[in-house]
Amino acid sequence: MPVPRWWVYLFVVISILGFLDATFLAVKHISGGVIPCTITAGCEKVTTSSYATVAGIPVALLGALYYFSIFFLSLVYLSSGKPILFKLFTHGSIIGVVASFWFVYVQLFILHALCIYCLFSAATSTALFILALLMVRVSRANQRSMDMS
Amino acid sequence: MNKFTSFTIVFVSLLAVGIGYLAANSKLETTQTAQKDLAADVTDADHTVGSSTARVTLVEYGDFQCPACALYYPLVEQVRKGYGDNLRLVFRQFPLRTNHKNAQPAAEASEAAALQGKFWEMHGLLYEHQTDWSDAADPKTFFTQYAASLALDLNKFSSDMASDAVKARIERDVVSGNSSGVNGTPSFYLNGKKIQSPKSPGEFKNLIDQAFNASS
Numbered sequence: 001m002p003v004p005r006w007w008v009y010l011f012v013v014i015s016i017l018g019f020l021d022a023t024f025l026a027v028k029h030i031s032g033g034v035i036p037c038t039i040t041a042g043c044e045k046v047t048t049s050s051y052a053t054v055a056g057i058p059v060a061l062l063g064a065l066y067y068f069s070i071f072f073l074s075l076v077y078l079s080s081g082k083p084i085l086f087k088l089f090t091h092g093s094i095i096g097v098v099a100s101f102w103f104v105y106v107q108l109f110i111l112h113a114l115c116i117y118c119l120f121s122a123a124t125s126t127a128l129f130i131l132a133l134l135m136v137r138v139s140r141a142n143q144r145s146m147d148m149s
Numbered sequence: 150m151n152k153f154t155s156f157t158i159v160f161v162s163l164l165a166v167g168i169g170y171l172a173a174n175s176k177l178e179t180t181q182t183a184q185k186d187l188a189a190d191v192t193d194a195d196h197t198v199g200s201s202t203a204r205v206t207l208v209e210y211g212d213f214q215c216p217a218c219a220l221y222y223p224l225v226e227q228v229r230k231g232y233g234d235n236l237r238l239v240f241r242q243f244p245l246r247t248n249h250k251n252a253q254p255a256a257e258a259s260e261a262a263a264l265q266g267k268f269w270e271m272h273g274l275l276y277e278h279q280t281d282w283s284d285a286a287d288p289k290t291f292f293t294q295y296a297a298s299l300a301l302d303l304n305k306f307s308s309d310m311a312s313d314a315v316k317a318r319i320e321r322d323v324v325s326g327n328s329s330g331v332n333g334t335p336s337f338y339l340n341g342k343k344i345q346s347p348k349s350p351g352e353f354k355n356l357i358d359q360a361f362n363a364s365s
Binding site: 012016019020023024025027028037038045048050064071072075076078079113 | 161332
């Protein structure tokens with residue numbers, strides 16, 4: 001493995017957290033029925049907004065699928081060590097961080113409401129991306145030193 | 150796939166099922182406050198539909214920009230039509246101004262329409278077209294369109310919307326809502342008692358039937 005093994009473990013753990021958070025939001029979205037509007041702004045405003053769905057699909061569901069894919073790929077990589085998997089989950093984390101930036105932007109500047117579960121998701125995506133960035137850098141450096149020797 | 154991998158996948162899937170179950174059965178906002186009774190009796194000054202001698206009175210505190218209120222609108226209509234004159238429906242303003250920037254102007258539009266005898270018509274239009282005007286920078290253009298479709302006097306509508314009388318009328322409902330323990334919208338009161346917002350017309354009907362039986 002081109003990177004310390006525990007980095008990948010950490011990646012797996014964070015993707016699980018992201019997956020569970022997104023699952024919570026997705027089930028909430030689908031089953032929640034009517035979430036009343038309350039005096040304090042918050043999740044209701046964010047999760048019922050027009051930005052909470054893309055072509056009728058709840059973004060939380062897409063998020064859950066994303067986290068599960070990332071989780072699955074990194075987990076299988078732990079046991080198989082196939083380079084293609086490494087490439088997929090490290091590069092895949094870009095999707096999450098880009099989506100998160102967009103949703104935080106929407107919450108801050110369009111909806112003016114923050115949803116703690118959504119912010120947690122943004123935090124996990126960002127952590128995954130940073131970790132992936134580190135892994136790619138280290139693996140490339142290792143590759144280079146191996147090529148030279 | 151080795152044992153560790155399959156075990157982790159099964160474990161995470163079970164965890165997700167558990168979280169999903171929790172999400173489906175819990176409320177996101179757990180603001181459990183004491184259920185207060187309606188603090189202000191229904192008077193002629195209220196927006197009512199149905200007979201004043203109706204045995205059951207349903208009071209709704211609503212915010213025209215609240216998506217939940219718009220979802221309840223057809224439910225309330227269905228229930229109201231089903232009971233006819235036996236049920237009196239009352240709407241009181243409770244714009245959540247901090248969350249919904251267009252809620253106050255929408256309330257003003259409905260009050261301005263009320264001054265020309267078209268409160269309920271405007272109330273319906275506002276809910277039906279909520280998504281059109283909710284995020285609009287200038288919601289008044291939409292409200293004016295609705296007023297025109299109701300054949301209102303547009304000059305009067307516009308000046309009434311901006312009038313202090315209309316603002317005071319809304320404020321009165323907000324004040325009575327606050328003293329009645331309204332902490333979100335919609336909030337329903339059945340014969341003066343606050344009820345948990347029903348999830349279906351059937352549940353709504355059951356609650357009203359109970360109120361009928363209790364009042365006889």
